[in-house]
Amino acid sequence: MTVLDADRTAENEAVVRRFFTELVGEGDLAVAEELLTTDYVRHDPASPDVFGPDGFEAFMREVRRAFPDLTVEIHDLIATDDRVVVRATQRGTHDGWWGDYEPTGQHIEVDGIVIHRLDGGRIAETWAVWDTACMETQLEPSIEHGIE
Secondary structure (H helix, E strand, O other), X not given: OOHHHHHHHHHHHHHHHHHHHHHHHOOOXXXXXXXXXXXXXXXXXXXXXXXXXXXXXXXXXXXXXXOOOOEEEEEEEEEEOOEEEEEEEEEEEOOOOEOOEOOOOOEEEEEEEEEEEEEOOEEEEEEEEEOHHHHHHHHOOOOOOOOO
16 A cells, blocks of 8 residues: 555544544535535435435435434444445434424434445545344334333
């Protein structure tokens, strides 16, 4: 790896950290234009693809409406060339509708693996796989959750 490659890899890591810290964790949608390419695509088997910074902002508004105190803890971040892989946990309180799930007030934790492809110092493509089965279990009303 050359010094230039190492610099680019470090820059890509910094962009992805900002993505999770500022855009997802803090809900600062203004940074979407800065961090994502104009032709950005987010792939997730649990939801429709998201296109462009505007599409991602709309997606995040839905997420933050359902989980207004959402945080992200990065456990592992591995970067090489134009790819950055993250293993993380999202945590938040289910205070708004999420799909067919009415608010439960439950605190949830969901683990996931996310791969980002970067181009020119911005995220061009994301492949996200979150443990939606675990999430759905936590969102189900139950006696254990105090909801009948």
